[in-house]
Amino acid sequence: MRIVPLDEASKQNILADLLKRDPNQYSAYADTVQEIVDTVKKDRDKAVFQYTKQFDKADIDAANIRVTEQEIEEARKEVNPELLAVMKKSMKNIREFHEKQRQYSWFDSKPNGTILGQKVTALERAGVYVPGGKAAYPSSVLMNIIPAEVAGVNRIVMVTPPGRDGKVNPVTLTAAYLAGVTEVYKVGGAQAIAALAFGTESIPRVDKIVGPGNIFVALAKKAVYGHVSIDSIAGPSEILVLADESANPRFVAADLLSQAEHDELASAILVTASRELAEKVSLEAEAFANELSRSEIIKKSLDHYGYILVADSMEEAIAAVNEIAPEHLEIVTKNPFEDMTKIRHAGAIFIGEYSSEPLGDYFAGPNHVLPTNGTARFFSPLSVDDFIKKSSIVFYSKEALKEVHKDIEAFANAEYLTAHANSVKVRFEKEES
């Protein structure tokens, strides 16, 4: 891995480079995606079946689009029992963590006869997109479905593209039913997002769509935003390790590569004030890159988006972390908890030498769907919050309103909204006339 001094110029170059991976940049496909979305909105099932034939080479119709009980049972039998056992352990942790995110309605009353509050309600229907293809990511299925299930969503609707044989990956399917999905439909791509947003004869309209996908899926989610809610649009994976001379270079290198292997656009960055650590990590990373099975992807991703940044001080290093706002941050320093207090922007923070990032991807419990590409400045990890919404509650007694009605009228009249003023005034017209 290349070693670069951390200065304003290198930081700005790297930030600009990372932003090039932003899915918002690929507007070249926006028109194609908009056309698919519009066609599904208009022709519904018919369009869904046609696009599935065209893109997935699968024959799907109203009779077989929804996964059946029998398919679920068959899929479960195909899953390695050891993997099934691990998934169950992991699920327990994920559920336990997300249970703690529950928010509750509250009401507050005052003796003058007012009640104000905030009512929390789960969404009725959530849609979960799960990518198809050869590789199945059951961990991602768990991470997207469990928060909805914990929130209390009535219908959790999963969509995933079928193979040419019209089947869905058995591990994906098993993970989905373990986690609490209520129904699964065999459709992928922009057409799946449009179907969830507007509904078709076979597929119910949902209130929110979550889950990762390729550029077509990301653009389709953006196109339907407003008709439904969506999670943040995920970019390629990122890891940033903040380490000092106390860190084990072999562990740091292994962790950097764990994200580099995701895809060629993934980014792996070490920020340190120790030149010695920088050099050791660089060597370890090269050794690992040659050994590991996804060697080619790792090398390309490190070439493009892998950096070891050497800062003059830990303060400078921490400032750089906050500017990059990484998806995953590992803090491997002498006082990692204290250093954590200085971090303002990161999706997930892994603290200390044994909190390797993949622990969070698979097992610890916090969600692995995290804001990427600097959006940790304003977005949060996927959570139970994503599947609830709030309503304000206002109650004033006659006496309470009477006390303040002239103030409200004055404010409304100042905005020239006389019908607003009238609605309060009319309630006291008899007694005050």
Next chain:
Amino acid sequence: MRIVPLDEASKQNILADLLKRDPNQYSAYADTVQEIVDTVKKDRDKAVFQYTKQFDKADIDAANIRVTEQEIEEARKEVNPELLAVMKKSMKNIREFHEKQRQYSWFDSKPNGTILGQKVTALERAGVYVPGGKAAYPSSVLMNIIPAEVAGVNRIVMVTPPGRDGKVNPVTLTAAYLAGVTEVYKVGGAQAIAALAFGTESIPRVDKIVGPGNIFVALAKKAVYGHVSIDSIAGPSEILVLADESANPRFVAADLLSQAEHDELASAILVTASRELAEKVSLEAEAFANELSRSEIIKKSLDHYGYILVADSMEEAIAAVNEIAPEHLEIVTKNPFEDMTKIRHAGAIFIGEYSSEPLGDYFAGPNHVLPTNGTARFFSPLSVDDFIKKSSIVFYSKEALKEVHKDIEAFANAEYLTAHANSVKVRFEKEES
């Protein structure tokens, strides 16, 4: 107001009609807006000044774009002291309500050496859009700025279009500084949104943009979503009154008109099972519509989007409310609190005869920025939640990781992510070899 029986056909027609007001439908302007956004991103201040000249006919440059201390003081002197006093009372209520929305970081530790948690951090910079024009809406300024201030946002940046004289409305400006804005720039329209999203020489880039605006502003917010966060895109105002025979028809009519006066696209709907109430409200509404100063707007909005729906039962009426998912809901029935428990989807719920909707617009404390156009199915009122974000925290001791590392490796290997497995494995390679 027209009286229509509530049945499936009328409900579907009305829902379709209401959705026509969706800002997502006006894609005709999307290209124009995208061009403005791209130009501001590229040419920065220069583009901002040119568009301000073109659209607002005002001469703005780097020397006068930011509102000065002197302008703030002059503006304050122009504000009616009575209005100022009312705004201060209202602000106290708004702040008190939003203080209750604060969320706190939490950590949970287990004796085996694990700490998991969720860290809450305020956004660093928020942008608030405030429309210009003749009518100033200081209540809206308070409602958009106070949640950011309560959340602890460092820089609260307001943008608002200048008049031809290069000045900003004095009431708007005074409300903004009362509420805690840190800086105000004289720029409006899509160019203001682009400036906040990407930054210019004069205007800082922000993390989130909130605030109402015309169709150009709404489309620009959608265009920059992902680079920054945005609030939900607001459609025209809506009120739905759910009432039974116990309701005062004159109060109900006055409340319906309070929203109808906003603009011609506003919607006012009464749902009731009482034919008698329906007829009385219709008469009262017609009388008010002739009396009130915004008579013309009220009549147009009632013609297009005003309905009195007569249901066969209160159960049916409540089901219709949940399908419409109104921005503002008033419940004026014999047991309004009990009926409230059956409401799943509404932005704000006003309970009982004296909780007139404008009480919430101006005074009670809950936010008046609410989800419109059926989006209360999945969006919430603007709140402190909009100005914070969360980071997950993961700590495992060596012992804790050792206990589960083989599970993590098995899960990672099942996804063919061998570098993920390696990052855990490497930590125990010596002792287990």
